[in-house]
Amino acid sequence: MNRVIRPLRDFLHRESASGILILLASLLGLIVANSPLSENYFTVLEWDFNISIGVSLLNLTILKTINYVLMTLFFFVVGLEIKRELTSGHLSSFKNAVTPFIAAIGGMALPAGIYLIIAGDVDANGWGVPVATDIALAVGLLALVGTSAVASLRSFLLALAVIDDIGAILIIALVYSAGVSTSWSFLAAITVAAIYLLNKFGVRSTYVYILFGIALWYCMYKSGVHPTLAGVILGLMTPNILKENSKLHDGDDNQVSVIEWLEERIHPWSSFIIVPLFAFANTGVVITSDSINDAINSPIAWGIFAGLVIGKPIGVLASVFIARKINLGQYPQGAKNVDILATGSAAGIGFTVAIFIANLAFSDPATQDLAIFAVIIASLVSAVFSVLLFKLVSKKP
16 A cells, blocks of 8 residues: 655654754754763764775765765755745745745845844855755744744745755855866766756666766765755756656645655655754864853854844845835735744744855864854744744734
């Protein structure tokens, strides 16, 4: 008997559950990094190994394996969800897509601008950090507040976060990929073309695509473009067509697509293992009185904090408000200004993607730790503000 799935419901459920694991893993990372096990924790993460066949092919540490290899699967799922939303989800029609698109643009532009105003003369490269939204934690927060948030806000936030992810992916590709090798980039382009042709001629072997996917990842790794983007490319290239003999049954439309089949297979690994492991490995910041004092006096930390806590909600609300005034887009059904503000605060939970970008934006380890600390605090404050705003709304007659 085929197992019944409901793709959107299952995706949101996994993201909500993953949010709890991310928080626990992050807390554990902080505890271990500030415990007697600290030296062992950092030693294991920095343990390096070399893969070679006559010549050196890969030189990675455990931390880079998590951030470069495992996170490629995370970004593959992101690519799949973007493709599903664009072809058959909330972003498949202009009417549904325009409002969250405008909200996402405002929610990215204002945080970036605030960062540049506060810290642009110190290190302008960090402007990309506060533009990110963590889908798992943001969706999890809306699940936590329950009926305090009108139902339409869940699809609005999901669409906003997906568009936000597209923005973050473009930022990673265009801003934080330095020293790009032309020859390896050309080989990556050839690999993408080969995958397209395989798709065009109806090749359906999963193993063939895995081999070409590995080749694409390696070409991008050698090219200087962040290799996790290979996951996004593969996700976006996945055809949204019927999957034969999937042993799954879609409870919504009775048809299981290749995208839905892949999400059902890979999303649990991404949500429950890879992202929590990333959180554990990347939130291990040593907190001392000196580091707290450094953060308090750092324009970089304040730029990230203000961008996420203030820029996100105000950017989301202002852009949607203006769009409504000029009759471009509409508010989510039943939502008021304060609901949009509260949802914007939920989008201010940057966490996973913000930490990922922070590691790319800053080369100095001390600055990376400072930025990660700011992201953690800002995400917590954004979550608290969002819950309080939703609870305030629910008490109004």
